[in-house]
Amino acid sequence: MVEEQEGARLIVGVNDIDAAMRQEKEYEKRLTQAQNKANIDALTGVRNKHAYLEEEARLDKLIGGHEVPEFAVVIFDVNDLKKVNDTEGHQAGDQYIRDACGLICDSFKKSPVFRVGGDEFAVIVRGDDYLSVGERIDRIRKHNEEAIRNGGIVVACGMARFERDDCVAAVYERADREMYDDKSRLKKAAERA
Numbered sequence: 333m334v335e336e337q338e339g340a341r342l343i344v345g346v347n348d349i350d351a352a353m354r355q356e357k358e359y360e361k362r363l364t365q366a367q368n369k370a371n372i373d374a375l376t377g378v379r380n381k382h383a384y385l386e387e388e389a390r391l392d393k394l395i396g397g398h399e400v401p402e403f404a405v406v407i408f409d410v411n412d413l414k415k416v417n418d419t420e421g422h423q424a425g426d427q428y429i430r431d432a433c434g435l436i437c438d439s440f441k442k443s444p445v446f447r448v449g450g451d452e453f454a455v456i457v458r459g460d461d462y463l464s465v466g467e468r469i470d471r472i473r474k475h476n477e478e479a480i481r482n483g484g485i486v487v488a489c490g491m492a493r494f495e496r497d498d499c500v501a502a503v504y505e506r507a508d509r510e511m512y513d514d515k516s517r518l519k520k521a522a523e524r525a
Contacts, residue, residue: 488515
């Protein structure tokens with residue numbers, strides 16, 4: 333209301349916010365896509381190290397609040413990648429990594445797989461995969477025995493379960509040590525073959 337000489341007048345303004353709302357929704361959509369893309373490894377299509385660190389932080393909060401579901405961490409290292417790159421080229425090495433990733437994803441279909449390094453992967457195992465994690469690791473080990481005998485991708489692995497640790501990093505470290513022990517065993521087996 334505005335007071336004028338002739339008396340009170342009502343001033344009404346109309347603003348079309350439809351275009352602004354559509355623009356804001358489009359911005360939110362693009363932001364979500366960019367955030368998702370930032371968490372995906374371009375070579376393999378699985379989650380990347382950044383996504384792993386976010387998941388680790390989320391689990392660490394749950395650990396701090398004593399609300400942690402059962403989980404395990406499995407670490408994988410693709411054997412002989414350097415040899416493939418040196419003898420067959422980097423395109424063959426990239427395919428070798430993708431094939432190794434496929435093996436890991438096939439083994440852990442219901443758990444997130446992360447590429448945490450050039451030839452290293454991590455899986456945070458929960459749910460049905462957690463209940464059968466030993467069997468899944470055994471399948472990878474049997475695959476490795478066959479691959480050593482007949483040629484193929486060999487993927488060293490190590491697994492550790494959460495045992496009321498202070499943080500996920502402690503579980504990761506135990507799994508990583510087990511993976512390096514497995515890598516050593518696999519190299520010795522390959523030398524004998």
